[in-house]
Amino acid sequence: MAVYDLVCVGCGPAGETAAVTAAHQGFRVLVIEAAGRPGGAMVNTGTIASKVLRETALTCSAFRRRPVPGINATPDTDLSLTAFMARTTLVQLEEHDRIESALDRAGVEVTHGRAVMAGPNRIDVHRADGTVDSVTTRFTLLATGSRPARPDWVDFDHPSIVDADGLLDLPRMPRSIVIIGGGVIGSEYACIFAELGIPTTLVEPRKGLMRFLDSEIRERLQEEMIETGVDLRLGRKPILVSGKNEVGIVELDDGTRLEAEIVLWSLGRQGNAESLGLETAGIKANDRGLIAVNHEYRTTCPTVFAAGDVIGFPALASTSIEQGRVAACRMFEFDDDRSLADTVPIGIYTIPAVGHVGLNLEEAGKKGYDAVVGRAEFRRNARGRMLGDARGLLKLVVDRETEKLLGCSVVGEDATELVHLAQFAISTGQRLGWFEQACFNYPSLSGLFRDAADDARVAIIQASGRAAA
Numbered sequence: 302m303a304v305y306d307l308v309c310v311g312c313g314p315a316g317e318t319a320a321v322t323a324a325h326q327g328f329r330v331l332v333i334e335a336a337g338r339p340g341g342a343m344v345n346t347g348t349i350a351s352k353v354l355r356e357t358a359l360t361c362s363a364f365r366r367r368p369v370p371g372i373n374a375t376p377d378t379d380l381s382l383t384a385f386m387a388r389t390t391l392v393q394l395e396e397h398d399r400i401e402s403a404l405d406r407a408g409v410e411v412t413h414g415r416a417v418m419a420g421p422n423r424i425d426v427h428r429a430d431g432t433v434d435s436v437t438t439r440f441t442l443l444a445t446g447s448r449p450a451r452p453d454w455v456d457f458d459h460p461s462i463v464d465a466d467g468l469l470d471l472p473r474m475p476r477s478i479v480i481i482g483g484g485v486i487g488s489e490y491a492c493i494f495a496e497l498g499i500p501t502t503l504v505e506p507r508k509g510l511m512r513f514l515d516s517e518i519r520e521r522l523q524e525e526m527i528e529t530g531v532d533l534r535l536g537r538k539p540i541l542v543s544g545k546n547e548v549g550i551v552e553l554d555d556g557t558r559l560e561a562e563i564v565l566w567s568l569g570r571q572g573n574a575e576s577l578g579l580e581t582a583g584i585k586a587n588d589r590g591l592i593a594v595n596h597e598y599r600t601t602c603p604t605v606f607a608a609g610d611v612i613g614f615p616a617l618a619s620t621s622i623e624q625g626r627v628a629a630c631r632m633f634e635f636d637d638d639r640s641l642a643d644t645v646p647i648g649i650y651t652i653p654a655v656g657h658v659g660l661n662l663e664e665a666g667k668k669g670y671d672a673v674v675g676r677a678e679f680r681r682n683a684r685g686r687m688l689g690d691a692r693g694l695l696k697l698v699v700d701r702e703t704e705k706l707l708g709c710s711v712v713g714e715d716a717t718e719l720v721h722l723a724q725f726a727i728s729t730g731q732r733l734g735w736f737e738q739a740c741f742n743y744p745s746l747s748g749l750f751r752d753a754a755d756d757a758r759v760a761i762i763q764a765s766g767r768a769a770a
Contacts (some may be wrong), residue, residue: 305331307632308424308438310416310577313341314618315609316444317400318625324407326635331436332409333416333426339400340393341446342610343618346466349396351489353389355650358496418578421604425578440604440632443577443592444625447610450569450589459544462564465490475499475563479551481539482567483510485649488526490565492652495530502532502559504539504551506568511649515661515710521692522712525653534559542566572611589613598628606632620645644728648717653693656720659708659727662698671701673764675733675757679713682752683744688714695719695749697736699757701764704733715746722750733757 306328309316316332317339324330332339342348404411414426414434424441426434449464456462463471465486478494480487483505491503503510503526509519510533527533534553541552542564549564572590579586582602586592592600592607599606608624610616623645649655665672679685679693693713700707709723726735736754741747 303436305438309442311444312339315621315625319629321407322629421582443607444609445573447570450571456543461544461549477561478563479561480565487567504534506538518710597631654716656711656716658724673760675753677749677752697753
């Protein structure tokens with residue numbers, strides 16, 4: 302029976318990073334992957350595929366958003382979904398090669414099969430040919446990811462009813478679509494299809510999309526989505542989702558009946574924790590298939606760790622990568638930086654995109670800060686005007702007393718890139734003056750940080766004047 306220092310079950314972003322991190326320190330590592338190729342949902346079913354589709358949609362709509370007299374470029378939505386996503390396969394293949402190369406260079410062993418725990422330090426590998434091999438391991442990382450939740454009362458047997466994985470297998474672009482669920486995935490797809498001119502309805506049971514966002518940023522996003530053509534149905538719950546003939550039917554709790562060629566169910570994800578044999582190590586997953594961990598990503602079994610989507614929010618590729626690294630460091634007690642960064646950014650690839658890092662104003666207040674906000678409008682920035690971004694907004698949250706940056710939220714062009722400058726400033730303890738004295742290229746969206754800093758400075762002066770009075 303083979304003996305390893307670490308066995309990673311699953312080779313998505315968390316499993317890959319943990320395996321390479323440990324192997325670089327000289328530990329013997331095995332990756333067990335059930336799928337044919339590595340990468341998990343990040344590469345194979347979710348992140349890359351949806352982002353390629355988004356970039357194609359933006360390319361198709363470029364002349365509508367930035368009009369050029371005499372040019373009218375309207376996409377042919379009768380094309381197959383495969384045609385719209387032509388670059389997906391190339392990007393996926395290149396990412397598969399990158400992962401496999403990284404594992405090979407680090408000396409990580411890889412085997413394919415279904416992993417089942419047979420105790421705290423033993424794993425059985427069930428292969429497609431029916432054979433079973435067993436390995437023992439000092440530590441185990443469970444990084445099996447998640448999949449779309451599929452409630453029993455939703456008619457997934459009808460071809461018009463799909464989840465996020467099934468959507469990418471459609472033979473052609475839908476002529477109309479109803480999306481149920483205004484989380485990250487649902488909102489991103491709603492923006493993509495509306496951008497292509499496809500009639501799109503988004504149903505969200507809560508009063509607003511993605512409630513974890515800054516309220517003003519969320520409002521800007523919702524306004525832009527409505528202008529693009531998304532029919533937002535907020536605060537409405539679906540009570541029936543079924544198919545009839547060639548259409549999908551959704552009935553809402555207010556009596557509204559919606560019909561579309563395709564209904565995308567995008568309410569929730571289910572962790573891939575079943576059939577792992579968790580009980581043999583004294584571990585339990587909750588009803589959503591999520592595994593509880595502590596700050597080290599250790600489960601209730603001291604030798605078993607878990608990371609990535611299978612432990613729940615935020616379930617982003619970026620955070621999964623870091624969770625895998627931290628878990629490996631904690632297992633073997635190396636690397637002084639053995640904790641997840643406090644300034645983990647969030648990137649949401651809606652149209653426009655949203656980026657966030659740190660605290661929003663409400664969160665800052667709850668933590669005891671006397672905070673002010675500095676705003677910068679894209680429409681007042683030369684680069685923003687060139688891009689035709691009229692609703693874009695960058696917000697800084699600043700502690701009035703120390704003038705340190707506490708948080709940043711952006712909605713608009715390149716929001717997921719811009720937010721990294723704020724991430725750096727927060728993690729290095731930069732004060733407002735750092736932005737005020739910086740020399741930014743002109744014209745550039747980065748100049749928004751200086752405008753927001755100037756606005757925050759005014760807010761600090763006004764707040765100080767009120768306090769003195």
